[in-house]
Amino acid sequence: MSTLAVVETLVALAILVGLVGVVVPLLPGSLLVGGAVLVWALYVGTSAAWVTFAVVVTLLMVGQVAMYLVPGRRLQAAGVPGRTLVAGAALGVVGFFVIPVVGLFVGFVGGVYLSELARVGSREAWPATVHALKAAGLSILIELTACLLAGSAWVVGVVLR
Numbered sequence: 001m002s003t004l005a006v007v008e009t010l011v012a013l014a015i016l017v018g019l020v021g022v023v024v025p026l027l028p029g030s031l032l033v034g035g036a037v038l039v040w041a042l043y044v045g046t047s048a049a050w051v052t053f054a055v056v057v058t059l060l061m062v063g064q065v066a067m068y069l070v071p072g073r074r075l076q077a078a079g080v081p082g083r084t085l086v087a088g089a090a091l092g093v094v095g096f097f098v099i100p101v102v103g104l105f106v107g108f109v110g111g112v113y114l115s116e117l118a119r120v121g122s123r124e125a126w127p128a129t130v131h132a133l134k135a136a137g138l139s140i141l142i143e144l145t146a147c148l149l150a151g152s153a154w155v156v157g158v159v160l161r
Contacts, residue, residue, distance in 0.1 A: 004043070008158060011040045015151045022144045025104055030060045033147045037154050044161055052157025056150040063146020070142060071135035078131040080116070087115035088132060109133065 014036035021027025034057055041053040075085070088111035095107020112132040116125040 007040060007043050011036045011154070014039075015147075015154065019144065019147055019151065022140060022147055029147055030064060030143060030150075033150050034060050037150070037157075040154070040158075046161055048157060048161045052154060052160075055153045055157075059146050059150045059153060063143050063149075066146070067139045067142040071139045074138070075131060075135050078128070080128050080131050080135075081119070084112055084115040084119070084128065085132060085135075088112035108136065 015033050017027060018029045018032030018036065020029075021032055022029030037053050037056045041049040072082075075082075088108040091111030091114070092104045092108035095103035095105075095110070097103065099106055109129060113125055113129045116128040119125075120128065
């Protein structure tokens with residue numbers, strides 16, 4: 001097996017790990033995908049490799065912007081304030097360390113619910129929590145789509161190099 005084949009195999013594995021990292025927030029998914037393609041472009045060094053890297057970075061950046069803007073606007077339309085998400089994120093971080101594997105999710109849901117409970121009362125707290133969960137899911141879906149497109153662009157770059 002040639003050195004290039006080894007590098008491309010390792011890059012493909014890093015991209016797969018990055019895709020898993022998008023869904024399981026233990027790893028920086030987009031960063032891994034972009035970093036892996038950067039390593040490939042540095043190794044290959046052709047103009048096609050650098051164009052591929054530029055396309056990948058562009059896709060990932062558009063995904064990063066969209067994953068915050070689109071769900072944020074939906075939450076604003078639903079009347080869920082930003083401080084509710086901050087409370088969810090804070091308890092999510094605590095939950096991550098207290099309850100292995102599922103603590104981030106449990107903490108996020110608990111933080112959003114408690115914040116909304118204090119803000120609007122028990123009747124409207126759960127619907128606001130559901131809106132926040134849908135927004136978080138949409139954010140993950142947007143980032144996953146961007147990473148899948150970036151991985152596909154890399155595959156095209158490998159074929160064209």
